[in-house]
Amino acid sequence: MSQAERLNRYPSDHKGATDDDQIQVLFEMALQATNIMFMLANPNVKLSANTLDYVAQLWADFFDYPFPDIASFAEGIMDQDFVQNSYLVTHIPYIVTGFQRFALKVDDAPWLFQYLRRNFYSTIAHSVKNHHFDLAAEFVDLFRQYGRTEENDVQLRDGTRYLLSVYRQASSHWLDIKQTGDYEHTDADTYSQTHLPWTAFTALRHRLFEEPTEGSYGAFGRKMVVYRIPHSALHACNITSFTTVPPNNYLYM
Secondary structure, eight states, rough: HHHHSSSOSSSSSHHTTTTTTHHHHHHHHHHHHHHHOOOOOOOOTTTTTHHHHHHHHHHHHHHHSSSOOGGGGTGGGGGGHHHHHHHHHHHTTTTHTTTTTTTGGGGGGGGHHHHHHHHHHHHHHHHHHHHHHHHHHHHHHHHHHHOTHHHHHTTHHHHHHHHHHHHHHTTOGGGOOOOOGGGOTTTOHHHHHHHHHHHHHHHOOOOOOOOOOOTTTHHHHHHHEEEEHOGGGOOOOGGSSSSSSTHHHHHOO
């Protein structure tokens, strides 16, 4: 279990960070780490003593990875590299949350909160323009993982209103929502059919987090995020500086 062998170097430029093969490797590593956390919380599974060390080091590695913001992409919201990078970013937190079971804290990964804040309205705009709603739902879902609600977070409130407007336009039936292009599902594509209702449901439901009791997935998550996490000024994040209000041309569907 050596993340150094699989990520033997970080990309040095925008092109490297948006390479499909590179993104796929990171996807696999993030989901592998999530599965490892589930195994660590299972008393019937015996793993090596340094297993949590591997997950913690991978989590720390993401602090240094150059995830590009929307402004870095020549085609803006139309750039599929932006979309794929954003999907990767929304899947990394599962390592801590165990698929929405446990709360996420801003200090767990300030870069993650920064990415969500800076790219939220661009993601909504992509959703409106391309009729592709899953990614917008995953952003809203993550805001809830921080304990945010419609009452105290304007981006979460805007995202909720947007998803509900999509739902109403589909006659209040998620499976009747029509996506376009590569996002349109077929009757034979069960995963694509269910992914939008799944992500929309998790985005809209209120949270009741489990407590990270000793031996639970959440307890291992808490141990992991404080182990080998960089604390240098390089990773400092001023969360009050992000855009939390929509741009002037922001409109719901």
